[in-house]
Each structure stands twice: as C-alpha cells, then as structure tokens.
Amino acid sequence: MGFEEFDVFVIGTGTAGKSVAKECVAEGLRVAIADNREFGGTCANRGCDPKKVLVGLTEILDRAEKMKGHGITKMPEFSWKDLMEFKKTFTSAVPAATEKDMKKLGIKMYHQSPKFLDETTLSVEGKTVTAKKIVIATGNRAFELPIPGRELPIISDDFLELEELPESIIFIGAGYIGMEFAHIAARCGVDVTVIDGESRPLNNFDEDMVKHLQDASEEIGIKFIFDAEVTEVEKLQTNYRVKAIRKGKKVEIKAKLVVNAAGRVPSIEDLDLEKGNVEYSKRGITVNEHLQNPGNKNVYACGDVSDSEGLPLTPLSSQEARIVAANILNKDRAKKVDFPPQPSVVFTLPNLASVGMNEKEAKEKGYNFKVEQKLAPKWFNAKRINDAYYAYKILVDKDNGLVLGAHLVGPEAGEMVNMFVMAMCGKLPCETLKGMIFSYPSWASDIKAMV
Numbered sequence: 471m472g473f474e475e476f477d478v479f480v481i482g483t484g485t486a487g488k489s490v491a492k493e494c495v496a497e498g499l500r501v502a503i504a505d506n507r508e509f510g511g512t513c514a515n516r517g518c519d520p521k522k523v524l525v526g527l528t529e530i531l532d533r534a535e536k537m538k539g540h541g542i543t544k545m546p547e548f549s550w551k552d553l554m555e556f557k558k559t560f561t562s563a564v565p566a567a568t569e570k571d572m573k574k575l576g577i578k579m580y581h582q583s584p585k586f587l588d589e590t591t592l593s594v595e596g597k598t599v600t601a602k603k604i605v606i607a608t609g610n611r612a613f614e615l616p617i618p619g620r621e622l623p624i625i626s627d628d629f630l631e632l633e634e635l636p637e638s639i640i641f642i643g644a645g646y647i648g649m650e651f652a653h654i655a656a657r658c659g660v661d662v663t664v665i666d667g668e669s670r671p672l673n674n675f676d677e678d679m680v681k682h683l684q685d686a687s688e689e690i691g692i693k694f695i696f697d698a699e700v701t702e703v704e705k706l707q708t709n710y711r712v713k714a715i716r717k718g719k720k721v722e723i724k725a726k727l728v729v730n731a732a733g734r735v736p737s738i739e740d741l742d743l744e745k746g747n748v749e750y751s752k753r754g755i756t757v758n759e760h761l762q763n764p765g766n767k768n769v770y771a772c773g774d775v776s777d778s779e780g781l782p783l784t785p786l787s788s789q790e791a792r793i794v795a796a797n798i799l800n801k802d803r804a805k806k807v808d809f810p811p812q813p814s815v816v817f818t819l820p821n822l823a824s825v826g827m828n829e830k831e832a833k834e835k836g837y838n839f840k841v842e843q844k845l846a847p848k849w850f851n852a853k854r855i856n857d858a859y860y861a862y863k864i865l866v867d868k869d870n871g872l873v874l875g876a877h878l879v880g881p882e883a884g885e886m887v888n889m890f891v892m893a894m895c896g897k898l899p900c901e902t903l904k905g906m907i908f909s910y911p912s913w914a915s916d917i918k919a920m921v
C-alpha cells in the first residue's frame with residue numbers, strides 16, 4: 471500500500487474537473503485527478519460535441535428538404551458510416567490528448583473511482599491518498615429506469631457509437647436527449663417514436679415554443695405518445711416491445727431499438743460519501759454559496775454533480791469550476807456563486823432556445839411586464855430558406871425596458887439567444903437594442919423587431 475499527499479484531489483476529468491485541476495496546478499499546488507472512464511468527460515467524448523457533429527449533417531438534409539422545388543432537385547445522399555468516421559475525428563483523440571495535457575502540467579492521474587476513507591483521505595488504485603481539498607466533479611449519468619427490461623435500451627453514449635442506424639427507434643423520454651436524437655434519427659430516415667410520461671416534450675421550456683417544435687417534429691415523421699409512463703421493455707425475436715400505461719390503459723409499441731433518454735442523475739454512488747461526511751441528495755452533492763459541502767468543508771463540488779442553481783450544462787460546469795478554483799486558491803474574483811442568465815438550447819431543427827424568466831416566473835416575482843410574441847415565418851430570414859418554424863416570445867419589464875426572458879424557436883435560435891444573454895447581462899434596455907446597428911441580412915438583425 472502506497473501513501474501520497476496532495477493539496478487538491480479532483481474526481482472527474484470533464485469540463486468542470488479538468489478546469490479546477492489546471493487552475494490549481496498553475497498556481498503551484500500539488501494536484502491529482504481521477505476518472506473511472508476515458509479522460510475528457512461527457513461533453514467532448516459523448517455529449518455536446520459529437521452530437522453537434524451529427525446535427526451538422528442533418529442541417530444539410532433539412533435545408534435541402536425545405537428548398538426542394540425552390541432550386542433543389544435531388545436530395546443529397548449521405549452515409550451514416552462516413553458521418554460516424556468523421557465524428558470519431560473529434561472524439562477519439564480526446565482521452566489521450568487530455569491525459570497528455572495533464573501529464574505535461576504535472577497533474578498526477580488515477581484511472582479508478584476513488585472512495586472516501588475519511589474527510590481528507592481517499593483510497594484509489596490500492597493507494598491511500600490524502601488531500602487538503604477534494605473536488606467532486608463526477609457529472610451525471612443516465613438514469614436507469616426502475617422497470618423490468620431496464621438493461622435492454624441503449625443510452626445516448628451508445629447511440630453516438632452506432633455503426634448503422636436501425637429502421638425504427640423508440641426514445642423513452644421527450645427531454646433534451648430524446649428530442650435531439652429523435653431529430654437526428656428521423657432526418658436520417660429512421661421511423662421514430664418518442665414516448666414520455668408528461669403531456670408534452672421539454673417540460674421546462676415555454677409551452678408555445680415547444681408546440682412549434684412538436685409540430686416541426688411531427689412534420690418530419692416523429693410520432694409522439696404522451697402521458698405514458700413506460701413500465702417494461704421486452705426483447706422479441708427481431709424487435710423490442712415497450713409497454714406503458716397511458717391514462718389507465720395499456721399501450722404497447724415495437725421497434726428495432728430502444729433508447730433510454732429518461733433523464734440523468736448524479737454520478738456519486740461509487741464514492742463512499744458517508745465515510746467522508748459529504749452531504750448529498752438525489753439532486754447531487756450539497757453545496758453552499760461557495761460551492762463547498764456543508765458536511766465536509768474540505769470538499770467542493772462543481773459541474774453537473776453539484777446541487778447548485780446552475781443548470782447541468784457545459785458552460786455552467788466551467789463557471790462553477792472557476793468559482794471552486796478561486797475559492798481553493800483564495801483568489802479575489804467571485805467566490806460566491808452568482809449565476810448570470812443561463813441560456814439553454816435544444817439542438818433540434820428548428821433549435822429551441824431559452825434564457826431568463828418565463829411568464830409564470832415573471833408574474834410570481836411581481837414584474838410589470840409585457841410579452842412580445844410572434845410566429846415569424848414570413849420574415850425574410852426564415853422565408854429565404856422556406857422554413858415555417860420561426861417564432862419568439864420576449865418578456866420585457868415595462869418599468870425599465872429590460873429583457874426579462876427570451877424564448878425562441880427557429881433555425882438559428884441557438885445563436886440568437888446569445889444576443890439576448892448579452893442584452894440581459896449588459897442590462898441594455900430595448901430602446902438601446904433598437905438603436906444599435908446590426909449587419910443585414912442576419913438573424914441577429916431580427917432582434918430589433920422582437921423587442
């Protein structure tokens with residue numbers, strides 16, 4: 471049994487963990503990092519980045535489909551196999567490159583889940599390791615459905631590795647993953663059904679915008695079954711059968727493949743948190759305003775795994791990592807979590823994007839606000855590419871003209887929402903936005919007409 475001492479031990483090599491490790495080692499601290507999977511985390515290996523590479527191809531198919539009869543005479547042909555090869559050029563180098571980077575910086579690496587032995591001691595790879603500060607940045611993992619046949623569906627990690635697409639897929643869950651992957655599959659010719667226990671997709675997004683997305687999804691052939699709690703998955707000879715209860719009645723559907731997109735939960739079960747007096751709940755590692763654990767003040771948590779007000783999204787993982795590093799290093803910059811407006815985008819086609827308050831929140835908080843809302847397919851930007859799905863809902867504070875929330879659906883909503891982030895962070899009133907000069911014709915230039 472060896473014994474090693476560190477100033478900081480980081481658990482998890484995703485966006486959050488590697489940022490903390492790098493900042494701390496740069497300041498001369500002795501830093502170690504551990505991961506029980508390939509280094510580099512979810513976003514780069516099996517999340518945002520590879521997903522968006524696949525979306526890139528479907529953008530071409532979508533554009534071509536919409537321009538059929540307006541100049542496009544033949545749909546482009548595509549090869550899923552070649553697309554996956556292209557995707558691998560983004561992902562396959564990530565683990566080795568991450569390790570090389572860590573090694574160069576002098577960060578000690580471990581390739582196993584550490585377990586707490588006490589408040590400052592961990593056991594990893596057969597060694598006992600002590601650290602003044604321990605950072606938990608283990609992210610989320612797919613939620614295992616508590617139903618018979620739970621082992622039969624694949625998860626998003628596996629979808630992103632599919633050598634070929636099956637002829638039909640059932641997605642359990644109409645959240646981010648279910649909707650984004652359903653769009654990819656449907657545009658590549660798969661017969662797609664999405665089943666969800668709620669009465670609509672993407673429950674946290676604006677209902678009106680989601681309705682447009684649902685219409686667009688149905689237009690590309692996606693079938694939805696709502697209010698249906700999945701109760702069992704069965705393997706048949708050539709298909710899988712998904713059983714659900716919908717409004718008291720049994721529903722059964724079949725497909726060649728089932729994807730579990732029913733949510734993600736904190737990855738904390740291997741850490742023996744009790745031994746380290748680390749407080750946690752089913753939402754993740756409990757943190758105070760310094761992202762420090764109230765049970766064990768030597769422990770910080772950041773990224774998806776922290777039970778903070780930050781959404782489980784990549785930019786929030788970076789933001790939280792900055793705060794944790796600043797606290798460990800005792801730096802002057804923001805030591806308390808203070809989240810700026812958090813944009814969230816579902817990369818379906820059209821994109822669904824949102825930042826700030828919805829109408830219910832604005833009402834509850836007592837704002838005196840107006841709602842600027844429109845379906846805008848006749849505006850030049852959408853019309854020139856023959857896209858029927860372009861809509862917005864902007865909440866404006868009547869007292870000072872500031873944007874309280876922006877909810878968008880459209881081909882470039884994922885980019886446009888960032889303009890609203892700037893307006894909100896910069897506290898720019900609508901009159902100021904209207905007086906700005908934006909390039910034309912560009913999607914951003916539409917913002918002046920939206921506020």
Ligand SMILES: Cc1cc2nc3c(=O)[nH]c(=O)nc-3n(C[C@H](O)[C@H](O)[C@H](O)COP(=O)(O)OP(=O)(O)OC[C@H]3O[C@@H](n4cnc5c(N)ncnc54)[C@H](O)[C@@H]3O)c2cc1C
Pocket residue numbers: 481482483484485486487504505506507508509510511512513514516517518519521582583584607608609610626627647737738740741772773774775782783784785787817
């Ligand atoms: C399919 C998919 C698509 C997504 N698309 C987007 C998107 O478009 N935009 C966006 O903003 N967000 C997206 N996300 C979310 C985004 O990936 C996460 O918010 C982000 O990666 C979280 O970073 P993190 O560092 O907190 O955790 P992670 O990147 O998940 O890193 C955690 C690391 O900890 C490791 N680990 C877990 N348990 C242990 C343990 N016990 N011991 C040691 N190591 C452990 C894991 O192996 C992993 O490497 C997507 C997620 C998925 C699944």
Ligand SMILES: NC(=O)c1ccc[n+]([C@@H]2O[C@H](COP(=O)([O-])OP(=O)(O)OC[C@H]3O[C@@H](n4cnc5c(N)ncnc54)[C@H](O)[C@@H]3O)[C@@H](O)[C@H]2O)c1
Pocket residue numbers: 615642643644645646647648650665666667668671672673698699700701731732733734781782783814815816817
């Ligand atoms: N574009 C992005 O930013 C992006 C993309 C993918 C994932 N993510 C991150 O990953 C997280 C997880 O995404 P997700 O799509 O897995 O989860 P989600 O929470 O967004 O959606 C899960 C859906 O599954 C449904 N569900 C759960 N159990 C069910 C059951 N038994 N029967 C029927 N329906 C059931 C829920 O009602 C919900 O609508 C997101 O919250 C987000 O943080 C982000």
